[in-house]
Amino acid sequence: METLRVELGARAYDIVIGEGLLAQAGRHLADVGGSGKVVVITDENVGRLHLGALEAALRDAGFQSAALQLPAGEATKSWPHFSRTVDWLLAQKVERGDLVVALGGGVIGDLVGFAAAVLRRGVRYVQIPTSLLAQVDSSVGGKTAINSEHGKNLIGAFHQPSLVLADITALGTLSARDFLAGYGEVMKYGLLGDADFFGWLEENAPDLAAGNVEKRIYAVKRSCEMKAAIVARDETEQGERALLNLGHTFCHALEAATGYSDRLLHGEGVAVGCALAFEVSARIGLCSQEDPSRVHAHLAQMGLKRDLRDIPGDLPGADRLIELMGQDKKVVKGTLNFIMARGIGEAFVTSDVDLGIVKAVLQESAG
Numbered sequence: 001m002e003t004l005r006v007e008l009g010a011r012a013y014d015i016v017i018g019e020g021l022l023a024q025a026g027r028h029l030a031d032v033g034g035s036g037k038v039v040v041i042t043d044e045n046v047g048r049l050h051l052g053a054l055e056a057a058l059r060d061a062g063f064q065s066a067a068l069q070l071p072a073g074e075a076t077k078s079w080p081h082f083s084r085t086v087d088w089l090l091a092q093k094v095e096r097g098d099l100v101v102a103l104g105g106g107v108i109g110d111l112v113g114f115a116a117a118v119l120r121r122g123v124r125y126v127q128i129p130t131s132l133l134a135q136v137d138s139s140v141g142g143k144t145a146i147n148s149e150h151g152k153n154l155i156g157a158f159h160q161p162s163l164v165l166a167d168i169t170a171l172g173t174l175s176a177r178d179f180l181a182g183y184g185e186v187m188k189y190g191l192l193g194d195a196d197f198f199g200w201l202e203e204n205a206p207d208l209a210a211g212n213v214e215k216r217i218y219a220v221k222r223s224c225e226m227k228a229a230i231v232a233r234d235e236t237e238q239g240e241r242a243l244l245n246l247g248h249t250f251c252h253a254l255e256a257a258t259g260y261s262d263r264l265l266h267g268e269g270v271a272v273g274c275a276l277a278f279e280v281s282a283r284i285g286l287c288s289q290e291d292p293s294r295v296h297a298h299l300a301q302m303g304l305k306r307d308l309r310d311i312p313g314d315l316p317g318a319d320r321l322i323e324l325m326g327q328d329k330k331v332v333k334g335t336l337n338f339i340m341a342r343g344i345g346e347a348f349v350t351s352d353v354d355l356g357i358v359k360a361v362l363q364e365s366a367g
């Protein structure tokens, strides 16, 4: 078991990573001061797989618990399900001393975190992420949100959890596609700030995908370590935290273009976005062509999407995709900011990117 600390003063918390943590959840919740009531929100798929084990662990530790199961899928991150969740929490008489648990992937974590942020002006919550994407990214750092018809994650708040329990055993229930999509976010950490970690992934990622538990623990730990350090320095994304959005400006445009459907999962979009960001970086002379070639080769080795032509169905043209990028939250005073790289592990934020080059790279990637 590995424990990391997100150093945020009065809002500091632990990320615990290991096998079989669901069964030990009662002890960990007691450690963060949970005493009486724990309410769990999950989705129907995760509920079927993991809710029974969590409820048994809570019962064994003497907690009273209640659970709400929402439909699985991105559509749940919406006002109707949000308002149903908040009303349910109020009906459960959740108070500031109680703990709300988000059991699931990024959708549940983001929605429950936002509900906890606004309920009685803020109640404590614990993230128990069950997808790789949630374990290495969305459960850590306190970004909570629901989607609007104007775009993804546009309504939300920063609200840090009191604890993150990343049970590596839960990753065993993911489909190969969901695991690999989460892997897009793991790879992102190497690309943005740790060339050695990217090198380790080039060697070891096939074992991760094949189920090697020790390597999975190491990859989740290294990703969370990097995220925790960045969040501790820049909690509300005034600067450095934006690096965590490597690949995301492209990804958000592609997700919008594919209607947030399963034509493109978020982590797959991040993988394609990272490949595009490195290609643009090389074209504008920031890094050598060897870097995007390495990214591309690694994605191919893992069987991940890496080009626009790998996304099934029609996509809009490059001009429209660039327009969709303009909806991104990283637009400041009308200027589109990109995360570019001076090499593997050396990402930085810039608005100084020739959109003509972006357009050419998108067109080539589309084939």
Ligand code: GLY
Residues within 6 Å of the ligand: 137, 138, 140, 141, 143, 241, 244, 245
């Ligand atoms: N997922 C990016 C961040 O938490 O800042």
